[in-house]
Amino acid sequence: MKINKQAGQASRLLLVLAIVILVAGIVTYLIIKMAEKPPVPDTDPDSTIPLPVYEQTLGDVRFVFESALDKGGVLRASEVKDGQFIYQKKDLLVSNLGAKFVRVTVGAQNVGIENTVQGAWDIENIVDSKGRNFIPLEGYEINPWLPNPDMCGAVLKPAFDPTPCTKIYEVSKESTGLRIKVLTGKDNGTISSGKTNSYLLDLIVK
Numbered sequence: 001m002k003i004n005k006q007a008g009q010a011s012r013l014l015l016v017l018a019i020v021i022l023v024a025g026i027v028t029y030l031i032i033k034m035a036e037k038p039p040v041p042d043t044d045p046d047s048t049i050p051l052p053v054y055e056q057t058l059g060d061v062r063f064v065f066e067s068a069l070d071k072g073g074v075l076r077a078s079e080v081k082d083g084q085f086i087y088q089k090k091d092l093l094v095s096n097l098g099a100k101f102v103r104v105t106v107g108a109q110n111v112g113i114e115n116t117v118q119g120a121w122d123i124e125n126i127v128d129s130k131g132r133n134f135i136p137l138e139g140y141e142i143n144p145w146l147p148n149p150d151m152c153g154a155v156l157k158p159a160f161d162p163t164p165c166t167k168i169y170e171v172s173k174e175s176t177g178l179r180i181k182v183l184t185g186k187d188n189g190t191i192s193s194g195k196t197n198s199y200l201l202d203l204i205v206k
Contacts (some may be wrong), residue, residue, distance in 0.1 A: 182201055
């Protein structure tokens with residue numbers, strides 16, 4: 001009887017000892033985890049999402065995004081206001097059912113101290129998130145829906161309000177993340193010289 005009692009006491013002692021060791025282990029683990037330094041935030045520039053850019057200065061010319069309008073698949077003849085285009089009595093349709101018209105206006109402002117030369121700036125292609133390029137529409141068919149006179153590339157006087165440049169594009173309906181290429185001539189020269197600076201401004205299409 002005495003032997004059984006001693007064996008029972010030994011079992012309880014071992015159980016208590018096991019519980020103490022387990023509790024000590026948990027407490028030690030928690031203390032170690034609390035003492036650890038928090039993970040360092042990932043500062044890799046490739047892992048951050050770039051913010052949209054709606055204005056950019058190239059040389060003496062500051063470009064400012066003004067508007068981008070989704071005109072759908074039709075440019076209405078009723079929207080033509082200029083009297084010299086009275087001949088335009090029909091709507092203009094996109095060349096493909098998978099396309100839509102987008103009318104973009106970007107302002108250009110002279111931040112230098114002297115007038116720019118004629119043709120020192122312009123806006124060009126629309127580029128989507130997959131790198132697809134869409135060129136501006138040109139010619140008599142599209143002219144009735146563009147401002148008259150065309151101010152793209154006009155001489156810019158220092159510190160005047162931005163001069164608007166408007167162009168119309170046929171863009172795929174599937175395209176997203178649209179941006180517009182703006183450019184100036186290097187050293188404030190003309191674009192036609194072949195030496196240019198360029199940038200892709202983000203668009204908000206409404």
